Amino acid sequence: MANAWNRVRRASHATAGATRRAGRSAAHAGRRLGRGTRSLGQATRRLTHAQGAGRTGLGRLIELTSAHSAGDAFVTVALAGALFFKLPVGQARGQVALYLLVTMIPFTVVAPFVGPVLDRFRSGRRYVMAGTLFARGLLCWGMAAAIRPSDALTLFPAALAVLVLSKAYNVSRAAIMPSVLPADITLVAANARVALFALVAAGAAAGLSTGLTAWIGADWVLRATTALFLVAGVAAVRLPRHVDSPDLEADLDADLEPDLEPGPEADPELGVTADLGAAPHTAQETGTPGAGQGTDLGADHKAGLGTGQGRKARSRHRWRELIRVGPVVGEAVRANAAIRVQAGFLVFFLLFLVQDGNIPGLAPHITLGLLAVAAGGGGFLGAAVASWTRSRSPQIIILGTLALATVTTMVTAVFFTLWTAVVVALAAAFAQGLGKLALDAIIQREIAEEVRSSTFGVAEALLQIAWVFGGLAGLVMSLSAHGPAGLAVVSAGLAVTFVWLLVRRRTRLAATAGRVPEPGGTPPDAPGGGAPTPQGAAWAPHEESDITPVVPREPLRPRRDDTKPLTNPY
The missing domain is CATH 1.20.1250.20 (MFS general substrate transporter like domains)
Structure with a gap:
């Protein structure tokens, strides 16, 4: 009996020792994993915040877009197992054509209406981007409850809404890129850096979500995606304040004198435009002077366009500039x-x-x-x-x-x-x-x-x-x-x-090249050379010309809280 008790006691001690060793090994592995994760996070942060991207907000935008792409990859993989969203590759070509029409054409019909809505909320782009992320999180929670019974009436509208909101985020992200551009990075390189990190995040998320879908099911993957989108929405709100475009109309109403007389160069009937955001070297790069397509809101205000008629005129100018993009x-x-x-x-x-x-x-x-x-x-x-x-x-x-x-x-x-x-x-x-x-x-x-x-x-x-x-x-x-x-x-x-x-x-x-005059010279094609253009005045071509005229105007004053470094505040 005593021998049996001793054997039980020795077995208990051995089990306890093995448990302690396993616990120490697990803790050591956890510490090593934590150090590796921190090192990876620090290396990623150094890459995303390189060349001044951390000071201008580009680094945060890259991280936010990476989370956005990872969430889209989670949703795509989770819905890939649903019967309604399987691409019928081995079936008739007519069904594949129907798939194209059903899943793509409605989105292309809705997409043109996203941009004008976003343009009306330029002063709150952070909150627009956060709203798209929050809404996608809620839609993922709803799809998680509908994916097991294959409720197509719930899955398809929700998936289409997720696509539209994803495109709305991409449009907003692309529109704010000049606001976070560092001084020594070109627009192409900045867009590429965002796309590169987004592709890496989407690829890693696709592999991870494939394993999670096979392990815990697509519904739980969608619930985890809900948490990811909600956290990303909070990060979108915390983007730098200069991401939000100043309300130019409000600033002009507050800053400009109300008794300014309209100048002849600000006649709204002439359709004269000025560049609000193009770099000074745009004309040399594109070969077209004044390549910016914006509307001079300051000139509109000076012409007395602060009333309802002025808002209608500005709206007409916006649509004209949207159609005639140059x-x-x-x-x-x-x-x-x-x-x-x-x-x-x-x-x-x-x-x-x-x-x-x-x-x-x-x-x-x-x-x-x-x-x-x-x-x-x-x-x-x-x-x-x-x-x-x-x-x-x-x-x-x-x-x-x-x-x-x-x-x-x-x-x-x-x-x-x-x-x-x-x-x-x-x-x-x-x-x-x-x-x-x-x-x-x-x-x-x-x-x-x-x-x-x-x-x-x-x-x-x-x-x-x-x-x-x-x-x-x-x-x-x-x-x-x-x-x-x-x-x-x-x-x-x-x-x-x-x-x-x-x-x-x-x-x-x-x-x-043949029609652009020298500063202070004569307009092109003027018979006999014509009278010289007065110094300081901008020559305005015929409105059917493809040259965008530029109106001299006073620079707009930025907001006091618009302190974006390393970039042109205008």
Whole structure:
């Protein structure tokens, strides 16, 4: 009996010792994990706050956008298992076309209305961004309760609302980029840095959410995403105050004298505009003087436009400037639309070629995996290359990406194999990512504050429609055309678009160089030289000219709390 008791006691001591050792090992591992996590966080913070990004608020915006992208990845993976959101790859092409129309077209219809709403709340952009994050968190909580019974009436409207709110966040984020831009970073590089961290966060979140969905279920992943969006919303409110654009009308009403007489240069019927936010070197970069597209609210106030009639006039000016965005922005949007058509075409054309066995070499699922990896790697490579740019013109970058997409598509049409298909998928994703970053930089530089969000909303809608159009064309051409024939048609369209844009650009630059007068000189095309333009006055061309006139005006005074360092406060 005593021996048995001794054995039990020794076993108890051994168990207690093993438990203590296991606890010490776990604690040691936890400390090492905590130190590793802190080191990773500190390294990430050094990267996001480099080159003055921490002082201007760009670093915080990068971290916030990374959380936003991670939340979107969680939602996408969680909904991927729902029956309603599965892409019917192996089913009829008509069902895939219906999927495109149902999931993309409503979003493109709603997207143009997002920008004007955001433009009305320029002085509270932090709260708008926080509101989109909070609303997505609540929608994720509702979808978590509807995903197990596959309640499509709840899932589809909620998922569509999440898409629209995600786009609203992206539009707001792009609109405030000039406000947080450090002095030694270009707009293209800043946009690329945001996109690069967002892609890394989305990729890591996609892998993590895949494992969590298999372990605890999609509903709990959506509930965890709710917490992530709520925390991100609080971080959005804590962005620097200079992110919010000053209320120019209120400042002018308070600061300018009410008895100012209207000047002839401020006549609202002339449609005269002035640049509120373009850098001083914009004319040299674009070849177009006064490339900014904003409305001179100070001149409107001096002309007595502070009443209801003045607000209507300013509204008309905003819509006119939104429609007539200028040749530089129009050229960039058209080039990106052509790239989006090619990207949408390749996604569905190559997908059904693989399904029909028209791309031999490997098993279909391996081929699809290679194409998916090439597309993801191309987008990441585009963001990385854009982050290395220093003084490259965004217009040249966009034309270069269009030329790259054209050449690779032509080569793939001539030498069509599995590996050339992988290369064209990589090049298309690279061109799409890099071209979009350059387009964002052009809009941020050329479009004034009061219509910038609206311009971003319209541009996003047009690009989304172009992608859907390309996808539908890929579906149709996969019925009758093989790989070389379909790619030849797309490459011909890209080549025609590239040549057309290049000819228009050269013509515009040549005409602009011939019509721009020297300071204090004579207007162009004046018979006999004409009378010299008085010094200090701005020459205003005919309103059908593509040259944007600039009105001399007094600089607007910033708010007292607008203390954004390292950037131009105007």
